[in-house]
Amino acid sequence: MLRVLLLWAVGAGVLFGQSGLGPPLAGYARDSAGCLRPIFGVFGNLVAGEALACGVVAADFSGRVGLARTAEGRFAFDAAGRLLRRLPRAGRESARPPARSALTFEGEDLVLRREDTSELRLRVEGEVSAIERMNQDWFLVHQPSRRLVVRAAEDQLEVCVLPEPAR
């Protein structure tokens, strides 16, 4: 017989001693100045945190581990933004966690292709210069004048604007 121990029902102290409340991390994103920052909040209400590193030319975060490429090399970081290790310059692509989906820009559409071969499309105005993953189902779409956050929901792609870091 299944039995769930009701430790939570004992009281709030027990509940939040074992569990917890905290700020939601939406992912990691490279800003227009090339600095890698944590992004906090919920979709449509995002706030950029303090820069972890600058001089970043490409970044990718899977939700558990991230990769940042700079002129000095490639670096892995964890979900808390801590530097894990420096990666070899060539090869070792297996260090990148396998993605369950990929977002590309084709014509005027962003196209998300999933592992199960299903796809979602979203029309965007303007050019797209780069697409990076900022969390498991979140993507950063770089445009010349702004950066868009695209989230892959179950049946659609949602889009909002990523706030620039305050300068």
Add this chain to the structure above:
Amino acid sequence: MIRRALLMILAACCLSRAEMRLFVVQEGTEQPVGESFQLGAVPTGGHLDTTFRVRNLTPAAAWFQSLTLAGAGFSFAVLPRLPVVVGSGEAVDFTVRFAPLDLVAYSAYLSVNGVTTVLRGSGRKPDTPPPTDPPKPPDPVQAEPPKPQIVLESTGLRGGQQAPVSIRFASASEIDAAGELTIEFKPAGPGKDDPGVLFPATGTRRIGFSVAKGAAAASFSGRASTEFQTGTTAGSIIFTAKLGPHREQFTATVPEGYVVIDSARAARSSSGVEVEVTGFDTSRSVSWLFFTFYDLAGGVVAPGAIQVDAAAAFRQYFESTELGSVFKLRAVFPVTGDAARIGFVEALLNNSLGSTQTRRLSIQ
């Protein structure tokens, strides 16, 4: 004497509501307007002026005392001086301007002496470039930028939203100019400020705009509008547009609402089942949480809904966080027995306004 005057005013107020009739004037003829009126499709960037007529159809004079219009894309182009006594059979005209910026449907509430009519319209693609006013020779002494009007294109704001805001003018600008739009946030409750209230384009609460000579709207780096984030906390967002000698303000309200769940997931871990809920609570009043677990066949796992008083923990969190009213709740449930047979969970979050429930989450 004072009492008599008061009685006369009260009598006039009571009479005026029902005895004024609203008409639209099209090609010189009056057509009565009902509860709603369709203005039609107008090219984006252009505008349509429609003349309405308020006529007193009663045998006695009546007051025309109030006229309001609320809705993005709509403004008064010609306004009568109010209040005014309208004689029996006489009429007063006013003009509504509909200026859509996007290819969407618009609506506004037009209220005449408290009687409301819904105006509807839509934006369509322009056939030709939008008409511009003929150039006028500038007056080197008196030319100044026009008075800005702050326009929100969303009629009802809510938390966790990016909404467009634009600045328009009653008439085309006679000069090139530059101005600034700022926002200020005042939380409805005693809590802290919400840093999520900002313009994404600058990451701050300040953004510049430019005005081109001949333009009827400001430009935000080439765009007709700019987005702002509403934050996740109930309160007032005060917009201030400064342009030349003008300083215009507009206040929008983010209301209190149910807890909004942005994402939720559940997973098995070595210690049991972990439920994670991300969302926000504009009222910052989360109180009770309920978790109901289901087995793989969909049956409720005993003892049913697990109830947790989380009010103190949330209150403490909202007092300490620097991120407005967003939260990530991580709840770990130790399980004895075969945890693999627990298939689903639902979480319900209560606040002072009501409850919000996740969909049935599959435990991964």
